[in-house]
Each structure stands twice: as structure tokens, then as C-alpha cells.
Amino acid sequence: MTTMKNQPGPGPSSPDYLQMSLAAAMTLNLKEGLFFRNARLYCLNLLLTYPGGCMGNCSYCGLQKSRDGAFAEKSFIRVSWPTYDLETIIEKTLENRHKLHRICLSMITHPRALEDTLALIRRFREDVGLPISVLMNPTSMTAADVAALRQAGAQMAAVALDLAGEDLFDRHRGAGARGPHRFAHYWTMLAETAAVFGRNKAGCHLICGLGEREEELVQRIQAVRDLGARTHLFSFYPEKGSRLAQDLPCPAGQYRRVQLARFLIDNDLSHFPNMAFDARGRITDFGLPPEDLARWIDSGRPFMTSGCPGGGLETACNRPFGDGPPSDIRSYPFPLEAGDVARVREQLGNG
Numbered sequence: 001m002t003t004m005k006n007q008p009g010p011g012p013s014s015p016d017y018l019q020m021s022l023a024a025a026m027t028l029n030l031k032e033g034l035f036f037r038n039a040r041l042y043c044l045n046l047l048l049t050y051p052g053g054c055m056g057n058c059s060y061c062g063l064q065k066s067r068d069g070a071f072a073e074k075s076f077i078r079v080s081w082p083t084y085d086l087e088t089i090i091e092k093t094l095e096n097r098h099k100l101h102r103i104c105l106s107m108i109t110h111p112r113a114l115e116d117t118l119a120l121i122r123r124f125r126e127d128v129g130l131p132i133s134v135l136m137n138p139t140s141m142t143a144a145d146v147a148a149l150r151q152a153g154a155q156m157a158a159v160a161l162d163l164a165g166e167d168l169f170d171r172h173r174g175a176g177a178r179g180p181h182r183f184a185h186y187w188t189m190l191a192e193t194a195a196v197f198g199r200n201k202a203g204c205h206l207i208c209g210l211g212e213r214e215e216e217l218v219q220r221i222q223a224v225r226d227l228g229a230r231t232h233l234f235s236f237y238p239e240k241g242s243r244l245a246q247d248l249p250c251p252a253g254q255y256r257r258v259q260l261a262r263f264l265i266d267n268d269l270s271h272f273p274n275m276a277f278d279a280r281g282r283i284t285d286f287g288l289p290p291e292d293l294a295r296w297i298d299s300g301r302p303f304m305t306s307g308c309p310g311g312g313l314e315t316a317c318n319r320p321f322g323d324g325p326p327s328d329i330r331s332y333p334f335p336l337e338a339g340d341v342a343r344v345r346e347q348l349g350n351g
């Protein structure tokens with residue numbers, strides 16, 4: 001399955017090889033297993049792979065270059081990412097196409113990433129025909145490259161800003177982390193992506209719990225929305241082998257409040273200026289009448305994974321348990337049941 005022919009370096013390399021999330025490998029019947037409460041994945045999450053790995057050095061990421069070990073064996077968003085050859089991936093995707101609503105190609109920081117991503121978009125578009133998202137690597141890209149992704153056939157694109165503000169970004173990903181990324185360039189590229197792909201077709205990954213205040217993160221979510229983009233929210237999880245491996249996730253209440261604010265902002269139901277915060281930056285008022293807010297909480301929708309849509313689902317990219325284990329679900333990969341809503345309600349008032 002992962003034969004080693006036709007590759008340029010000493011290990012599997014894109015575009016002939018890709019890594020995929022464990023959930024994706026299970027969906028394609030390449031790995032056995034069932035998820036807790038029978039969670040299903042609707043987006044094939046693929047990751048470019050190179051023998052030298054990612055050139056980034058983000059403090060919270062399991063793929064950081066300063067971490068020992070082979071790139072393909074490192075974990076990322078809580079799970080392993082096994083490597084398969086492209087032909088196997090396409091064959092298995094066609095066999096299981098009925099289960100999927102989207103494909104995502106995640107670039108990493110590597111000189112060949114753009115050229116290979118363009119080739120892969122064309123190949124998946126022609127051979128599989130599912131909508132394609134690209135999680136871009138802005139550091140090695142220009143505005144013209146964003147347009148090239150669209151021209152090649154990507155339907156959506158996202159920037160993993162991850163941090164709410166410039167100081168935190170610099171500390172975790174930029175000069176302060178001996179990393180190559182720069183906040184201003186990421187923000188410019190997100191604005192460019194929103195302009196090129198159009199309203200609601202650009203996404204911004206943001207992580208809750210990396211030292212920011214709720215107010216700061218919600219303000220950023222509003223700024224993303226003001227560009228015409230939407231936020232794909234994650235709860236920080238201490239990734240094994242990363243520099244933050246010993247840190248703790250944020251309190252569940254903090255994540256729940258930010259999830260609720262994100263849902264209201266991205267669905268144009270409320271705005272940051274209408275919200276209120278206490279002296280520690282925690283949200284105290286979501287800017288909606290109490291009965292409306294209660295209705296949205298009871299729907300459970302604000303607490304489900306936020307990501308690119310597909311197949312009539314608000315989020316096709318539901319990344320089961322990508323930011324918390326089943327015992328501490330942060331982003332629900334399925335609709336909430338009454339017991340889940342009761343738990344969330346309790347968490348909203350805590351922390």
C-alpha cells in the first residue's frame with residue numbers, strides 16, 4: 001500500500017504520497033475501528049508529506065521541526081496520520097465516495113507545497129469530483145498563489161491563524177518560537193482569500209486556550225467575519241511531543257462561551273460590539289434576548305465542530321475528537337442529545 005517507488009527523496013513524498021487523519025483512514029476502510037457513539041467523518045482530511053517534514057516550529061503543534069522523530073510518525077490534532085500512496089487514496093475514495101462530502105488538502109511549510117497542492121487539486125477534481133478545501137501555508141505564498149488555488153479548482157480555502165493576537169502569534173509561531181511565520185502576512189493572506197474565494201468560502205482556524213482572553217478571541221472572530229470569512233474553532237489540546245505537551249486545555253466553560261459567541265457572530269445573529277465582558281475578559285452577555293439565546297443553546301448547534309460545510313451539513317469537516325477525548329468532548333462531531341445540552345449548560349456557567 002505504501003510502496004516506495006517513484007519518489008524523489010529518502011522517504012514518501014507528496015504529491016505521490018499523502019498522510020491522512022486516522023478518522024479518514026477508517027472512513028476509507030484502510031484502518032479498522034469505530035468512533036465513540038459511532039461518530040462519522042464527512043471530510044477526507046489529507047496532509048502533504050515530505051521527508052524533511054514541516055519547516056515551521058509552532059509551540060503547540062505535534063509536527064514541529066524541533067521535535068525528535070520522523071515526520072510521518074508524529075501526531076497532529078490528537079491522532080496519528082498514516083501515509084498512503086496517492087493511487088490507493090484515490091481508489092479507496094472512489095469506493096467510499098458516498099460517505100464523503102468534501103476533501104481537504106493541508107499544506108505544510110515546505111518549498112514544494114504549493115506546486116504539489118495545485119497538482120493534487122486538479123487530480124482530485126478530475127478523478128473524484130468532491131468539493132475541495134485547502135488549508136493553506138501562507139508563509140511561502142503570495143496573493144497570486146491564492147488565485148492559482150481557486151483556478152486549479154479549490155472551492156474553499158482557509159488560513160490557520162490559530163492565535164487571537166499578534167503578540168501571542170509571535171510567541172508561539174513567529175520570531176519568539178524561532179519559527180518562520182509572521183502575523184501580518186497571515187492576516188493579509190486571509191483577507192486575500194476572502195476576496196478571491198468570496199463570502200463564506202474562506203475560513204480561519206483559531207485555537208481557544210493559548211493564553212488569550214475570551215474578549216480578545218471573540219474580537220478576532222468578529223474581525224474574521226468582517227472580512228466575509230468564518231472561524232473554524234478548536235480547543236487547545238496538549239499535543240504529545242510538542243513544547244506545550246505539559247500544559248492543560250482551557251476550562252470547558254471558556255471554550256463553550258467562545259463556541260457560542262462564534263456561532264452567533266458567524267451566523268450574523270450577534271456582533272462583538274453588542275457583547276459584554278467582565279474584568280477578566282470573560283463573556284457575560286452575548287448580545288441577544290435571553291429567550292433567543294436559550295433557544296440556540298438548546299439546539300446544540302453552537303457546540304458542534306465548526307469547519308467547512310458539505311452535503312447539506314453545516315460542517316462536513318467534523319474532525320471527531322480532534323480537540324478533546326470522548327471523556328471531555330470539546331467540539332461535538334455529531335448533533336447533541338439532551339444529556340449533552342444539559343452538560344454544556346452547566347459548563348457555560350463555570351470556569
Ligand code: SF4
Binds near residue numbers: 043102103104205308
Ligand atoms: S475546516 Fe476542515 S476542511 Fe475546512 S480548511 Fe479546516 S481542516 Fe480543511
